[in-house]
Amino acid sequence: MTHTRTRSAFTLVELLVAMSIIAALSAIAILAYPAVTNQDKVRSGVEVTTSSLKLAQAMAARDGRPRGVRLLVTANAAKPRPELVTELQLIELPPVFVPNRTPLATANSLTTDQRVVFTYTIAPAGSTSPPQGTITSRDCRILNLTADEAVQIVAGTTLILPTLGSWHKIIAVGTPQPAASAGRFDLTVTLEVYPDAQLGAAIGDPNPNTPQTGAVMAGTFYHFGVYGTARPLLGEKLIPLPTNICIDLGISLPPSNASVDILFAPNGQMIRGVNNASGQLFLWVRDYNKVATIPLGTPAQLPAAFRSAGEMQAVGIRAGTIGAAPITWPDTTNGTYPAGQDPFFFARQELSGP
Numbered sequence: 001m002t003h004t005r006t007r008s009a010f011t012l013v014e015l016l017v018a019m020s021i022i023a024a025l026s027a028i029a030i031l032a033y034p035a036v037t038n039q040d041k042v043r044s045g046v047e048v049t050t051s052s053l054k055l056a057q058a059m060a061a062r063d064g065r066p067r068g069v070r071l072l073v074t075a076n077a078a079k080p081r082p083e084l085v086t087e088l089q090l091i092e093l094p095p096v097f098v099p100n101r102t103p104l105a106t107a108n109s110l111t112t113d114q115r116v117v118f119t120y121t122i123a124p125a126g127s128t129s130p131p132q133g134t135i136t137s138r139d140c141r142i143l144n145l146t147a148d149e150a151v152q153i154v155a156g157t158t159l160i161l162p163t164l165g166s167w168h169k170i171i172a173v174g175t176p177q178p179a180a181s182a183g184r185f186d187l188t189v190t191l192e193v194y195p196d197a198q199l200g201a202a203i204g205d206p207n208p209n210t211p212q213t214g215a216v217m218a219g220t221f222y223h224f225g226v227y228g229t230a231r232p233l234l235g236e237k238l239i240p241l242p243t244n245i246c247i248d249l250g251i252s253l254p255p256s257n258a259s260v261d262i263l264f265a266p267n268g269q270m271i272r273g274v275n276n277a278s279g280q281l282f283l284w285v286r287d288y289n290k291v292a293t294i295p296l297g298t299p300a301q302l303p304a305a306f307r308s309a310g311e312m313q314a315v316g317i318r319a320g321t322i323g324a325a326p327i328t329w330p331d332t333t334n335g336t337y338p339a340g341q342d343p344f345f346f347a348r349q350e351l352s353g354p
Contacts, residue, residue, distance in 0.1 A: 042311040045245035045285045046324045049315050052088050052239055053262065053322050059090075059233075060264045066093040066158070066167070066227065066271060068263030071247055071283075072238070073256075080292040083257045084246035088239040091261060093158060093227040099142070099149045112181050114144045116161065118195070118218040120203050135203065138194045142187045142224075143179060150176045150185045156229040158263075158271065159191065161221050164198040167271035170226075192272070193279065230261045230272075244289040247315075251294050253282040253344055268320035280351065282344040283315040284327065296343070302335030314347035323350040 052069050060067040070089040073082050099114040121137040123130050130136060142153065159168045172190035179186045196203065202218045241247070249256045262281065263272040270281065286294070291309040295301040306312075312327040325346035330337050337345075 041242045041245050042285060042287060042313055045241045045247075046313045046315055048239060048241055049088070049247065049283065049285065050322055050324055052090070053264075053315075053317065056090060056262075057264045057268050057320070057322075060266050061268060063092075064266045065095075066263045066265055067091070067233070068230065068261055068272065070230070070232070071249060071260040071262070073249065073259045079246070080288060081250065083249040084288045085249055086241050086246050088241070090233040090236040090239070091230045091263070092233050093230055093263065096160065096225040096227050097149075097152055098225040099145055112144060113222055114142070114149070114224075116159070116221045116224045117141045117143060118199060118220075120199075120216045120218045122203070122214060122216055124214065135196070138191075138196075140189050140191055140194070142189060144181055144184045145176075145179070145187060146183070147176075147185060150187055152228070153187055153189065153226055154229070158227040159189070160225045160227065161195065161198075162223055162225075163221055164195050165267075166195045166198050167265050167269070168193060168195065169272045230263060244287050246286065246288045248284045248286055248288070248294065251296055251343075252284045253280075253342075262317065264320070270317050270319060280316060280318045280348070282317075282347055284312065284343070285315060286310075286312040286327075299330065299335030302330050303332045306330070306332075314344050316344065316347040316351045318351040321351050323347065325350040 056067045056069050068091050070091045071085045072087045072089055073085060074087065075082050076086070079086065117140070119139040119141075120135055121139075123132050123134045123136050125132045127134075140159075142159075145153070153170065153173060155170060155172055157170050159170055160166075161168070169192040170189045171192050174188035176185035176187055178184075199218045203216060249260060261272050262270065265271045270279075284294075287310055291305050294305050294309065306329055313324055314327050315322070315324045327343045328337070328341060328345040330343075337343075
């Protein structure tokens with residue numbers, strides 16, 4: 001006859017071993033949890049930012065009018081610095097104000113109608129600093145405006161040139177000057193970005209062997225319009241980023257210590273939010289509770305700051321393309337970047353495509 005012995009319980013040693021394994025796994029999970037949570041929150045902040053920008057793009061296409069997102073700089077006791085943006089706001093441009101409302105009647109009206117005139121100054125032949133053929137100055141004037149039209153064109157308004165298919169934020173306006181026509185005024189305006197590429201050959205061939213020199217009349221446009229300053233989109237609530245997650249405008253590119261408006265034209269192209277020649281904008285998304293400031297101006301301090309900062313991402317915009325990528329780390333010993341790289345190196349690659 002065969003007897004089968006069965007175990008009714010674990011031994012004390014087995015229980016102790018199992019408890020030790022559970023404790024070790026729990027400790028590992030506790031150590032990893034903050035890093036995983038931080039990573040998820042930063043990525044959620046990136047998702048909120050990119051989805052808000054894409055929503056504004058879609059609304060601009062749907063409505064046939066510029067729409068965008070305002071990155072709000074606000075004082076908050078919880079934030080170390082105001083330029084750490086924690087809220088976004090959907091915005092719009094009001095209906096277009098078009099100074100030139102009537103078609104040209106006669107050849108004589110070419111000198112009396114409202115118009116936009118671009119004049120460029122080119123370094124002369126033989127110049128070495130700057131090199132000959134280099135654009136040394138850009139001048140944009142809006143001519144023959146009525147007094148009512150002139151006062152409506154202020155810093156923050158947007159100039160649209162349908163002939164070029166371009167939009168330009170006006171960042172400064174000169175004092176109105178009397179025009180050739182009685183009761184009319186001329187304005188000199190400074191644009192955030194000039195239409196160098198669209199004007200092309202009108203500016204002059206940059207070939208150093210045959211450069212244009214001196215003042216060059218690059219273009220005159222009778223068909224133009226001006227949009228007023230951006231305003232919040234009626235009925236839309238503020239869009240918060242996750243707790244402690246911010247867009248750090250102080251180290252974004254270009255940097256800013258004031259609220260930034262990012263606007264899209266109906267064709268999906270970004271028309272505001274960038275004042276550098278590259279036509280690109282990069283937003284630095286991070287957890288400000290981990291590190292109050294990222295010391296970009298002090299490379300020796302960067303490695304320690306990056307190690308403490310946790311996950312950091314860049315949201316990039318180029319023309320109508322929106323993308324995101326991790327912030328590029330500097331050299332971990334001296335905090336410098338190789339030639340041709342900066343914190344937004346990966347983001348630039350993301351925007352450039354395969």
